[in-house]
Structure formats: structure tokens, C-alpha cells
Amino acid sequence: MARSVTPRRKILFTLAAWSVALLIFFPVLWTILTSFKTEASAVASPPQLFTADWTLENYAEVWGRSDYPRFFWNSVVISVGSTLLGLIVAIPAAWAMAFVPGRRTKDLLMWMLSTKMMPAAAVLIPMYLIFQRTGLFDTRFGLVMALMLMNLPVIVWMLYTYFKEIPGEILEAARMDGASLRNEILYVLTPMAVPGIASTMLLNIILAWNEAFWTITLTTTKAAPLSAFIASFSAPQGLFYAKLSAASTMAIAPILILGWFSQKQLVRGLTFGAVK
Amino acid sequence: MATQSSRTAARLMVAPSVILLFIWMIVPLSLTAWFSFRIYRLLSPERNGWAGIQNYKWFFNSPDFWLAISNTLLLVGGVLTITIVLGVLIALLIDQPVWGQGPLRILVISPFFVMPPVAASIWENLFMHPQNGMFASAAIGLGMKPILFLESYPMASVIFIVSWEWLPFATLILLTALQSMSSEQLEAAEMDGAGAFSRFWYIVLPHMKRAITVVILIQTIFLLGIFGEIFTTTQGGPGSASTTLPYMIYKQAVIAKDIGRAAAGGIIAIILANIVAYFLMRSMGKNLDA
Numbered sequence: 001m002a003r004s005v006t007p008r009r010k011i012l013f014t015l016a017a018w019s020v021a022l023l024i025f026f027p028v029l030w031t032i033l034t035s036f037k038t039e040a041s042a043v044a045s046p047p048q049l050f051t052a053d054w055t056l057e058n059y060a061e062v063w064g065r066s067d068y069p070r071f072f073w074n075s076v077v078i079s080v081g082s083t084l085l086g087l088i089v090a091i092p093a094a095w096a097m098a099f100v101p102g103r104r105t106k107d108l109l110m111w112m113l114s115t116k117m118m119p120a121a122a123v124l125i126p127m128y129l130i131f132q133r134t135g136l137f138d139t140r141f142g143l144v145m146a147l148m149l150m151n152l153p154v155i156v157w158m159l160y161t162y163f164k165e166i167p168g169e170i171l172e173a174a175r176m177d178g179a180s181l182r183n184e185i186l187y188v189l190t191p192m193a194v195p196g197i198a199s200t201m202l203l204n205i206i207l208a209w210n211e212a213f214w215t216i217t218l219t220t221t222k223a224a225p226l227s228a229f230i231a232s233f234s235a236p237q238g239l240f241y242a243k244l245s246a247a248s249t250m251a252i253a254p255i256l257i258l259g260w261f262s263q264k265q266l267v268r269g270l271t272f273g274a275v276k
Numbered sequence: 277m278a279t280q281s282s283r284t285a286a287r288l289m290v291a292p293s294v295i296l297l298f299i300w301m302i303v304p305l306s307l308t309a310w311f312s313f314r315i316y317r318l319l320s321p322e323r324n325g326w327a328g329i330q331n332y333k334w335f336f337n338s339p340d341f342w343l344a345i346s347n348t349l350l351l352v353g354g355v356l357t358i359t360i361v362l363g364v365l366i367a368l369l370i371d372q373p374v375w376g377q378g379p380l381r382i383l384v385i386s387p388f389f390v391m392p393p394v395a396a397s398i399w400e401n402l403f404m405h406p407q408n409g410m411f412a413s414a415a416i417g418l419g420m421k422p423i424l425f426l427e428s429y430p431m432a433s434v435i436f437i438v439s440w441e442w443l444p445f446a447t448l449i450l451l452t453a454l455q456s457m458s459s460e461q462l463e464a465a466e467m468d469g470a471g472a473f474s475r476f477w478y479i480v481l482p483h484m485k486r487a488i489t490v491v492i493l494i495q496t497i498f499l500l501g502i503f504g505e506i507f508t509t510t511q512g513g514p515g516s517a518s519t520t521l522p523y524m525i526y527k528q529a530v531i532a533k534d535i536g537r538a539a540a541g542g543i544i545a546i547i548l549a550n551i552v553a554y555f556l557m558r559s560m561g562k563n564l565d566a
Binding site for chain 2: 009010013014016017018020021022024025027028030031034043045046047089090092093095096097099100102108110112113114115116117118119120121122123124125126127129130149152153156181206209210212213216226227230231233241244245248251252255256259260263266267268270
């Protein structure tokens with residue numbers, strides 16, 4: 001909506017927009033700032049934005065008290081693993097739905113999305129029992145499978161909306177040139193679909209990283225990711241604000257940084273192709 | 277254009293996703309349905325057998341059940357209303373010619389990257405805590421008594437926290453829709469003397485219909501199962517004041533250790549979710565040409 005604007009109008013809107021954005025961001029900023037304070041200044045009244053006695057003590061203590069690298073690595077394996085596995089299953093499905101649509105394609109997509117409507121708490125006990133019996137409980141593989149299936153409808157849907165934008169004529173041309181189905185997917189479709197696949201991948205890594213129901217209930221120690229790490233810091237114990245903030249920062253920093261860098265692709269992915 | 281063989285190939289390519297999702301859905305669902313008709317208490321394992329519809333009866337007769345249903349709907353409705361109204365306003369603001377739109381978007385999207393237990397514990401401890409929270413400090417500074425957010429207004433507090441988490445999603449999707457609008461239409465309307473409000477109401481808002489549909493659909497899916505935020509902050513209390521259906525089921529399973537009742541609650545929740553899903557998909561399906 002580019003219209004002629006007076007400088008005064010622009011300054012006014014800039015001020016307003018930045019105030020709102022900083023207000024939304026403030027809790028994250030406050031947590032990061034608090035993580036560098038001593039416990040005493042963390043609860044100082046009135047609250048201080050910056051303190052003179054800033055320290056790395058909290059990080060050292062959180063690092064010493066729990067095995068952060070293990071939680072971190074579990075988060076990486078689970079979120080990246082479930083996303084890659086999901087892509088392997090979803091790419092052929094989305095391809096078929098986009099290029100060989102049947103009468104039932106739309107219903108099928110809606111059905112897939114509706115499986116996500118099942119509240120996780122409703123099937124907690126059966127899932128717990130299944131995981132115990134099959135030896136998947138507290139394993140990274142078990143969580144990779146669970147999160148892959150949980151996010152599969154979203155992956156299929158997103159890929160489908162991207163693939164649909166690829167003109168079918170190109171595929172027909174490739175087919176006429178004698179490309180096999182395999183080659184068609186490998187050399188024609190995939191390069192054109194890479195941006196779509198990339199945003200799908202990003203969004204799903206973030207969804208899996210932030211998943212905090214199955215990752216907490218289906219693990220104890222071995223496979224526990226950062227969501228479980230933070231849950232262990234939630235119990236108030238005396239002066240703990242600065243340490244809680246440090247642990248929180250450590251849990252969200254990796255995905256926050258990834259998200260900031262990939263913000264553009266991510267937003268495009270988030271719209272599920274329905275908004276251009 | 278599709279030949280018979282390509283149709284078969286297409287079916288084979290869709291099959292793994294469909295079969296996996298079907299198993300993922302049907303196995304826990306049938307187990308839950310089975311348990312819901314059984315007497316199954318972890319605290320008294322010697323008593324077992326068929327329960328008939330006793331587990332379901334317990335749910336329907338529990339005063340907490342109706343509270344939990346209304347809390348669940350309140351949470352979904354409240355968060356949807358807040359995020360869409362504020363999302364539209366913030367998107368309109370950021371869409372204005374302002375300096376630093378890139379950094380602005382990065383600031384606004386940030387809450388989306390914060391995992392729910394962290395978001396909940398930040399708000400609970402650093403902001404809403406009655407002694408050390410920032411809101412309490414502000415209240416004391418102004419000479420007022422600190423508000424006990426999680427004790428006095430548990431549902432409102434939970435809705436507030438969840439809205440903060442989902443506001444970026446709504447804002448950015450609505451912003452994307454706004455930025456795809458052609459300015460000519462607006463300029464023409466402006467020249468014809470349409471005021472700012474009628475331009476918004478008759479041109480901008482209809483243009484954002486699809487985006488709003490996406491926001492409602494995706495958010496409802498995630499909001500119906502909200503659990504972590506309640507678990508971290510109010511634990512469903514005080515009393516049952518902020519107990520939602522998923523949390524009530526969790527309490528039956530993990531605290532009361534009555535698997536039969538929890539399963540009955542699970543089946544009720546799944547039926548309710550499907551009713552919501554049905555109406556949602558029916559009214560929104562047309563809007564999203566899938």
C-alpha cells in the first residue's frame with residue numbers, strides 16, 4: 001500500500017510500530033537480560049533494565065548442574081530427524097496429490113489435517129503403554145517417529161501447496177523427452193521445489209523443537225530434549241530467577257537464531273500457500 | 277491427462293503417508309475406546325472387568341466436566357479473538373511506510389520461537405509473580421496492591437500467555453496478505469472519497485478473508501490441545517478454575533491414576549474435537565482451494 005507520505009507521518013508510524021514490536025519482544029529481551037544478572041539484582045525492585053554487576057555465573061551454574069549438551073543434542077536429533085523422515089514420506093504423497101489429483105484428494109488432505117485435532121492428552125496412556133511395550137520409550141528413535149507422524153499432515157499440506165504452483169507442462173515436456181518417473185522427480189521437480197521444501201523443513205524443525213507434550217511424557221533421561229531440560233528448572237527454589245532465565249535462554253537461543261535468519265522463507269511457509 | 281498407470285503410481289506414492297497416519301490414529305484410538313469401557317485403576321489393580329458406561333457417566337456427572345468444556349472453548353475463542361483483532365491492527369501498522377521493516381518483523385515473530393514451557397515460566401515468574409514479578413513491582417511503584425494474576429484470574433492469565441505465543445503467527449500471515457494488495461484499488465477508493473474506515477471495511481478486510489481463515493484453522497488445531505501452558509502455570513487451579521478438557525483427562529490419568537475414566541474423557545474430547553473440525557473444515561474448506 002505504497003502511498004505518498006509526509007516525513008512527519010512516517011516518523012509517527014515508525015515510532016508506533018517500533019513501540020508495539022518492542023512490547024511484543026520485551027518478555028524475550030527481559031529473560032535474556034535477567035540471565036546475566038545476579039540473583040539479587042534479578043528481583044530488585046524497581047526492576048533494572050541493566051545492572052552494573054552483570055555475570056556469566058548463571059550460565060556456568062546451569063551448565064554444571066545439568067548435562068546441557070546431551071539435551072541439546074537430543075533436541076537436534078529429534079527435530080531434524082523427524083523432519084527429514086517426514087519429508088521422505090511426504091514428498092511422494094504431496095507430489096502425487098498435486099500432479100495427479102483425484103476426486104478425493106481434497107478430502108484426503110482435510111482428513112490428514114483432522115488427525116491433528118486429536119488432543120494428545122486423550123491418547124496419552126495408550127501411547128505410553130505402546131512405547132513401553134515396544135521398547136521405544138525414552139529412545140530418540142521413538143520420539144523421531146512420534147513427532148514425524150504428528151507433523152506429517154502439516155508437511156504434506158505445505159508441500160502440496162508448493163508443488164501445485166509448479167506448472168504441469170514442464171513435467172509433461174520431461175515425460176515426452178522420455179524421463180522416467182524417478183528422473184522426473186529427481187531432476188525436474190526437486191530443483192524447482194527446493195525453496196518450498198526448505199521452508200517446510202524450517203517450520204517443522206521449529207514445531208518439533210518446541211513440542212513439549214510427547215517429548216516430556218515419553219522420555220525420562222536418555223532421549224530427553226530441551227523441553228524436558230527446562231521443565232526440570234521450573235520448580236521454584238529460593239533465588240532462582242537469573243538461573244531460570246539462563247536455562248530458558250539456553251533452551252530457546254538455537255531456534256530463535258535459526259528463526260531470525262530464515263524469517264522470510266518461514267513466513268512464506270506459514271501461510272500454507274493460501275496467502276500470497 | 278493422467279493415465280491409468282500414473283494413477284496407480286500416484287496411489288502408491290500417497291499410500292505410505294495415509295497408512296502411517298491411519299495407524300497413528302487408529303491404534304491409540306481403539307485402545308482408548310477399549311479402556312474407556314473397562315475398570316482400570318492403577319491404585320487398585322485387583323479390581324478390573326467391564327465398567328459399562330460408568331466411566332462416561334462419571335464425566336458427565338462431574339461438575340468439573342462442564343467447566344472444563346467451557347474453559348476449553350473460552351481458551352480457543354479468547355485466543356482467536358485476541359490474536360486476530362490485534363494481529364489485524366499490528367499488521368496494518370507495520371504495513372505503513374516505516375523505517376526498519378525487516379528488524380520489526382524479526383522482533384514481532386520472536387515469541388513464536390519460544391517453546392511453550394519456557395513462555396509459560398517466563399510469564400509466570402518474571403512477570404506475573406506476586407512478589408518478584410515485573411507487574412507486581414509496577415503495581416507497588418504506583419502504590420497499588422499487586423494483582424494475583426494466576427490465583428485471581430487464572431483463565432484470563434492463561435489466555436493472555438497463549439495469545440502472546442500465537443500473536444506473531446496471526447500478525448505475519450495477515451501482514452503477508454496485506455502486502456499483496458494492489459494499491460490502485462485503495463487509491464481509487466480514496467479519490468472517490470472513501471474514508472479510512474470504509475476503505476478498511478470494504479476493501480482491506482475482504483482481501484484478508486483467506487488469511488484470516490488460515491489463521492483460524494491452524495490455530496484451532498493447536499489451541500484445542502493446549503496443555504503445557506496450564507501445566508506450568510496454574511496446574512488447572514485454583515480448584516478447577518482453569519482446568520480444560522485435556523488437562524482434566526491428564527489429571528484423571530496421572531494424578532487419580534484412573535485409566536478407565538481418563539480414556540472415557542479422551543473419547544469425549546476426540547468426539548468434541550471432531551465436531552469442531554467438521555464445522556471448521558466445512559465452512560473453511562471452500563475458502564482454501566485445496
